[in-house]
Every structure is written in C-alpha cells, then in structure tokens.
Amino acid sequence: MGKNIVEKILADHLMAGSLTPGTQIGIRIDQTLTQDATGTMAYLQFEAMGVECVQTEISVSYIDHNTVQIGFENADDHLYLQSVARKFGVLLSRAGNGICHQVHLERFGKPGKTLIGSDSHTPTCGALGMIAIGAGGLDVARAMAGEPFYLSCPSVVRINLHGKLPAWVSAKDVILKVLEIFTTKGNVGVVFEYGGQGLATLSVPERATIANMGAECGVTTSVFPSDELTRQFLKSQQREKDFILLQADDDAAYAKVVDIDLSKLEPLTARPHSPDNIATVRSMNDLPVDQVCLGSCTNSSYKDLVTVAKILQGRVVHPDVSFILAPGSRQVLDNLARDGYLASLIASGARLMENACGFCIGNSQSPKSGAVSLRTSNRNFPGRSGTLDADVYLVSPETAAAAVITGRFTDPRELSMDYPQVAMPAKPVIDDSMIIMPDGCAKDAKIYRGPNIGAPPSNDALPDVIDGPVTIKVGDKITTDHIIPAGARMKYRSNIPKYAQFVFENLDASFAGRALAIKAGGKHNIVVAGQSYGQGSSREHAAICPMHLGVRAVIAKSFERIHAANLINFGILPLTFANEADYDALEAGDELKIENVRQLITEGLPFTVQNMSRGTSFQVDCTLSPRQKKIVLAGGALNVRSEK
C-alpha cells in the first residue's frame, strides 16, 4: 500500500508510537516559531528547562501581535524576546517585519519538514508541503529543547480540487466552502491533504490561504503536495535549494475523500459569529457596510493586495466606509511599493497599518458600535474585533474591494470591469535585514526583564479529591477568545495574575473574583461546557489563567485539540460527559465532588462525579495517554521536568 503525504512526513519524523490513527505518537520537530503574545511564556518556560541552546534546525521568534504598544508592557516584552533569542540561538523577526505565518512561508518553510508554532495558524506553511502544527507555548518550548512533540496520530482526509476557479472567485472562497462542508466542529484528530488537478491553478500563497483557515475546522493541520508551483515559489524567494518533490503515492489510502469542483464555486462569506456560518455574497442583499479590513495571515499576500489595488485603481473609498489595510509582511510592502501599488492603494483612500496582526486581533481599528465589518481575516468570534456588538463577516479580497467601492455587500462579479490578472513578481525584493540572526548561543548574555515579565506559571500536584462548585456553565463552541480575551487585554500576556482578572470577562465579568474567593476558601473551581470547548487560538493563557484562579477540572461535551493539550500541560483535568444529557442536569453553583482522582487516573478507571447539591451522580471519561497522566498528576508539564 502506498503512502499519503502525511504518512510520508510523519514516518520520517517518528520518535515514539506507530502510525495508527487515534494512537499517541511523538515526532521530531525540525522548526519552531513563536509570536510575541504567546512567546514570552514559551521562552520563560524554556528558560525553566535549563537547556543552553535550541536543538532544532531553526527556531524563529516573531514580533507581530502586540505592536501597537499602548503603555510600556509590550515594548518590554519585545526586548525580553530579543535578549532571550540571542542567548538561546533563536532568530528574531523584529516588529515591522511582518506576520509570523506570512514571513515563515516566504523565508523559512521547507517541504518535507515539521514545524510547530505557538499560534493556531501555524498550518499556513502546510502550503509548502510541510507538517505544520499549532501548539501551546510549553509544547513549543519542549520542541526547542529537542523533545518530541506528542499528538494523536491523525486520520487523513483527502480533499480533491478539480477544475479552475472562475473570475472573481479566489482561495478564500475555497476554504469557506471547506468550512461549509466540514464546519468548525468534529474534526479533531484529522489532517486535510489536498490533491487533484485543480491544484495546478493555485499558487503557494493561494494554498496558504486555504491551509491557514483549516485551523477554523479544528483539524490538526492541512497539507499540500510540493510540486512545480512550490519550486517556482521557492525560486522566487531565492530558496530553490530548499525544494523537494513531495506527492502522495497513487495507491495511498485516506479515511475519506471529498471532491470540490473549483469551477462551480462563487463568492462566499462567513456571517457572524462563526467561520462556518457560510452564505453566498449574492444573498447578502446589498447590506450596508461600515468598515472593510484587508490583511491578516489569511489574505495579505502580494497577489491579494495587488488584486485589490487593481480593482480600486482610479476610485476612492465609499464615504460610508473606513478601509483598513495591513500588509502581511515587509516583503509584501516592499514589493507593493516598488511596483507602484502602494501609491495606488493610498490614492484609493486605504488607511495603512503596520505589517502585523493589527485589526485581526482587535487591538486596534475596532469598528463603531453595531457596525458591519467585512474582513479578509479568519475569525469572526463575538467581540474579537474589540466591539462587542459588531457584526464581522469574513470575505475574500475581491469581495472586500467591491464593498470598498459600493459601501455595500456586493458580489464582485457585478463590478463592471474585467477580473484583474496578477502575476507574481519573478524577482521580488527580498530583504532579511529585519531578522536578527543569532551568533550561535550566547550563554552569558544577559536577559532583559522589564516589570511586565513575571515568573513562569506554577501549580501544585493534582489533589486526590476535587471538590468545589460549577463556577461557570457555558454552552457550545466556547472559543479561547471567550475564555481569555485578546485585543486590549493582550498587553498583560506576561503577567498572569493581572491577565487572569479577565477570564470569561465577556461571558461573566464576576468570574475571576468569584473563582479567587472559592480558591481562598480551600475549594476547587470547576467549569462545565458544551461541544468544542476551547476552539480557536492556541493561547495557553486560556489554561494558565484559569489554573491561576484555581480551576482544577473542565467537564465538557467535547474539547478542541490544542486547548485540551494546554489544559493537561497546566494540570487541569479535561473530562468529557459519558452521557451528554447530564450536561442539562447541571447548574452553575452546583457543588461537585470527585473522589480517588489520582487512583482513577492511574488505573484508567471511569470517574463518578457526585452532585452534592442535588444528591445525584454522573459518569465522565478521562482519556489520557500514560505520558499525559503523569503530567496531569504532577500538576503540569513543568513539574514533570523538574522531577527528572
């Protein structure tokens, strides 16, 4: 039996386990990336491991999220990251150089390699034929220390692309179609592998848009073959030597095969407040639009931005629209400037932001209250834009440009013009001078620690009895943005006690205060949730901050992959209802008790949860590998290391 691409790369990197879907495996990691908002915690944890130098082929620290710098905190964090990179042999991509995923795709991604990154959109580099996975900062720190990365061996779903996209329909519409088919739920443990002759019509940046937003389906990653178009992309990046051909064998097997005919697609949008709430743009009935944001790691390549520049050529933004533009990288901006498109976008009225995450994470350009905001980014969770009652719609650059002109939701096919053809520059400007290359490891280098840098998080071993109230009961699809908001709160990423004050802020602002009081009273906090708990970002703060507040268990109908791993890494028990109907019988405030926790975990026995308030009991499952049991019992992964 032949192998698919995923099996080929995993087999090459396998360090523990065997390639049986659903079982735990450990793989060698060739490359890591971090970004500043998760990076400070990752490097604090790396420091705590006592390793002198990173052990990977390449590790890159990007500063791209918290670049607005209101107050001293973020600038202090940036300096910490710069000093720690020098000490441990990590490359540093400075603020202003671009969004981690776009820069990594351009400058470092290599077919056939493995990458983990402390950001959920790390799969973007799957566009180059690599296994690129988002993880918590602690997992990235362990990979930097040369340890394997553990994951559930994925089952591989093949998505065959046929035909060619019609004019005005682009890669964003492809991934929105994939989201319509697969939704954001129920894809844990799956990898999407793309194939089919339609691939020959999609360049690497277009594949990157598709791989990027696979994260919204909750898959482990998405991967494309490495083919002639990959070679051309790497050649234009002056990296042809990094090319290898990587294809699935003809007789490779897949868990499932799905076919998409590109020629049948039309412009789509994800409506508020979920990336899988898909509708055709044509059905949006000319809804008036207040804001259009072009950029983010999903859609800010040279091709995306030049397409928009050409559509807007000679026109000015509609008076009712605020048009925000954030290029994905300094390379994209340099080339836009060289080729005259920057001037043309400015002439069209674009409000130019830094090459960074910017509006996407809600730390700037929040729209007016009740706004309709069209964004080319990947998430439209409630409140993520920074405006709680805004309606965010995810769209392609073409649909965004049409709304810039008309001030309304407009199917771009209705614009009376030809679809602009955009060729990638054969010789783009390439300038790595904003990347600080380490000179080996500088053991004696001093680490800069401003007042915002706290100690690495710590926790006690898991108690034998978990005893406390349901401090909050939440519903389905609770995202990490619900658990711990980003946006204006992100500046406290390195200060856990301060950041923890905002846990569940947008669902129940009293949560943090109540949880701390319960902890002070010697009890534990328990969170009860519905399906897909912890969807979205990789931020381990969604586990660390609840841990700080004394949360010891989350009982949910189901968990998303990265968040479940983060909970375990910080000693919080992820428990799933054996019978989902028991969720309905629970109320916030119910006092719960789980006895013999340590023994039940060690022996892998089912858990009984007693509801002391109602005199009832119910069963929960706790499916952990031997390695995960050890971590949870110790109260977190850092405690396991210090026991060594």
Ligand code: MIC
């Ligand atoms: C996001 O898009 O939500 C983020 C901000 O990039 C996060 C990481 C973080 O919270 O710092 C992600 O996607 O993992």
Ligand code: SF4
């Ligand atoms: Fe940055 Fe947005 Fe991409 Fe997250 S999704 S990495 S915030 S651009």
